Amino acid sequence: MRRIISSNHFLDLTKSSTSTICYRSLKTTQLQYWQRFENERHHEPGDDVVGRIWHAFTYDIRRWRRRYNDARRDAWKRMNPIAHSKREIQDWELLPFRTEVLIIGGGLSGSATAFWIKQRFRDEDFKVVVVENPDTFNESNTMLDPGSITQQFSHKEFIEMSKFTAEFLRHAGEHLQILDSPTPDINLLPNGHMHLARTDEEANKLKEIWKTQVSMNAKVAYYNKEELKKEFPYMNFKDVVAGTYGLENEGSIDTWQLISALREKNITLGVHYVKGEVEDFLFERDPRLSDNMTDSEDPDDDTPYKGKLNGVIIKPKMTGASPRPIRTHMIVNAAGPWSGKIAELAGIGKGKGLLSVPVPVKAKKKMTYVIHAPDVPAVDFPALVDPSGIYVRPQDVGFKFIVEKKYSLEEENLINHSNLDVDYDYFYNVIWPALVERVPGFKNINIVNAWARYEDINEFDDAPIIGEHLLYKNLFMMCGYGRYGIQFKLSAARCFAEKLFDGAYVSVNLRKYDMRRIMKRQPLIEPLKF
Numbered sequence: 001m002r003r004i005i006s007s008n009h010f011l012d013l014t015k016s017s018t019s020t021i022c023y024r025s026l027k028t029t030q031l032q033y034w035q036r037f038e039n040e041r042h043h044e045p046g047d048d049v050v051g052r053i054w055h056a057f058t059y060d061i062r063r064w065r066r067r068y069n070d071a072r073r074d075a076w077k078r079m080n081p082i083a084h085s086k087r088e089i090q091d092w093e094l095l096p097f098r099t100e101v102l103i104i105g106g107g108l109s110g111s112a113t114a115f116w117i118k119q120r121f122r123d124e125d126f127k128v129v130v131v132e133n134p135d136t137f138n139e140s141n142t143m144l145d146p147g148s149i150t151q152q153f154s155h156k157e158f159i160e161m162s163k164f165t166a167e168f169l170r171h172a173g174e175h176l177q178i179l180d181s182p183t184p185d186i187n188l189l190p191n192g193h194m195h196l197a198r199t200d201e202e203a204n205k206l207k208e209i210w211k212t213q214v215s216m217n218a219k220v221a222y223y224n225k226e227e228l229k230k231e232f233p234y235m236n237f238k239d240v241v242a243g244t245y246g247l248e249n250e251g252s253i254d255t256w257q258l259i260s261a262l263r264e265k266n267i268t269l270g271v272h273y274v275k276g277e278v279e280d281f282l283f284e285r286d287p288r289l290s291d292n293m294t295d296s297e298d299p300d301d302d303t304p305y306k307g308k309l310n311g312v313i314i315k316p317k318m319t320g321a322s323p324r325p326i327r328t329h330m331i332v333n334a335a336g337p338w339s340g341k342i343a344e345l346a347g348i349g350k351g352k353g354l355l356s357v358p359v360p361v362k363a364k365k366k367m368t369y370v371i372h373a374p375d376v377p378a379v380d381f382p383a384l385v386d387p388s389g390i391y392v393r394p395q396d397v398g399f400k401f402i403v404e405k406k407y408s409l410e411e412e413n414l415i416n417h418s419n420l421d422v423d424y425d426y427f428y429n430v431i432w433p434a435l436v437e438r439v440p441g442f443k444n445i446n447i448v449n450a451w452a453r454y455e456d457i458n459e460f461d462d463a464p465i466i467g468e469h470l471l472y473k474n475l476f477m478m479c480g481y482g483r484y485g486i487q488f489k490l491s492a493a494r495c496f497a498e499k500l501f502d503g504a505y506v507s508v509n510l511r512k513y514d515m516r517r518i519m520k521r522q523p524l525i526e527p528l529k530f
Contacts, residue, residue, distance in 0.1 A: 106132025112493035184261035337363030339479035461523030467514025
């Protein structure tokens with residue numbers, strides 16, 4: 001009896017001391033710990049936390065029961081349990097707090113990446129979240145791009161990617177159709193691209209590139225000066241020696257229709273789109289690794305980094321919503337023109353060693369003009385890439401043409417990239433005279449529409465950056481496409497899905513397009529880029 005009383009007395013003392021310790025710890029808690037607790041919240045005020053926990057505990061039981069019932073009814077699903085039917089097309093949470101793959105950017109690159117992931121693995125437990133900023137989405141290259149498609153490149157990888165994109169877009173209605181709904185129409189307009197050479201040296205270089213294209217089974221024709229005059233009599237070829245013209249798998253599409261159909265298809269596959277802005281990354285340190293591993297200057301050194309990215313902190317675009325974390329295993333930087341700023345949030349370009357090399361992707365303004373030219377052939381006119389940097393193609397089957405120009409270094413410095421105002425004097429003073437000199441029929445024109453957009457330009461070599469970062473192995477870069485985003489993003493997204501599930505690139509080898517070439521200062525120049 002004495003032992004029981006003494007033990008009870010000891011418990012009372014323990015409880016009192018514990019309460020005193022808890023009271024003191026709460027009383028002396030610093031403000032920074034409270035702020036840290038606020039940032040770690042996974043729910044907003046008013047949420048049913050108990051219901052959330054109960055849903056998490058019982059989810060596995062409901063999933064097993066559903067898969068068992070599906071397997072009993074369908075023999076094919078019995079052999080493929082991960083391909084079971086979905087009861088809901090969207091996640092039950094308004095803002096998720098965990099996902100397997102998090103994609104920053106809801107444009108064509110991010111949406112195509114989510115699409116190919118779900119094509120490879122459609123299990124609803126494999127969550128894919130796309131974070132998009134609605135404030136900058138309407139200024140991106142995806143929404144306002146003219147949608148040109150061509151196969152005329154010097155890099156074999158670019159040719160393979162463009163061939164796949166052309167084949168996919170030809171059957172986009174079948175790939176992106178949702179159940180029995182009407183097939184989406186992306187307004188595919190076949191139209192061959194024409195590149196011109198003004199000197200014998202340029203003609204020889206163009207012919208070598210043409211041989212590479214033909215060896216990759218690209219349907220491209222090589223014309224000399226007399227053949228160009230015969231095929232296109234309404235053009236002036238006085239200063240031209242030779243040229244190439246695309247015969248198949250070239251043209252243009254409506255990028256808005258493509259991204260709309262792709263996003264709707266992704267939602268039915270279970271992809272969760274979140275409207276928000278990425279404010280920071282969550283880092284996880286590995287104490288087993290030394291602190292001097294970031295000081296390595298060798299881009300080929302595969303020594304793992306002392307930490308990894310464990311998630312992001314986003315600010316939802318909702319009234320009264322506070323920033324909250326989303327934890328993930330894989331992050332894809334597909335933010336387009338703002339990919340460089342997203343990389344800076346992860347410390348890329350601000351650290352030591354390999355982290356001192358930034359992602360050289362900047363937002364550059366590109367102006368597009370739509371003109372009406374009744375004296376120019378509306379059907380047989382090609383997508384002309386003039387040596388002066390002017391690009392002109394038919395907008396549709398009519399007398400409307402889309403006109404752009406690749407800026408020179410002097411013009412690049414004079415353009416104000418802080419806004420999207422259209423400079424009409426630039427068209428009348430710079431573009432129009434050169435356009436009339438090449439095609440005299442453009443003398444009688446009037447501008448019917450014009451807009452400006454931001455392109456994700458890689459200032460290092462104007463080539464895309466595709467691949468994981470050398471230090472953050474779970475951060476995958478998909479940016480820097482510039483003018484050729486439409487024809488590269490779909491194929492690059494498929495390559496990412498191959499890298500994720502197969503461990504290597506299968507269809508197209510894109511290893512040389514990662515950050516390694518930037519750290520080595522070895523640019524990959526594409527001469528036929530406009």
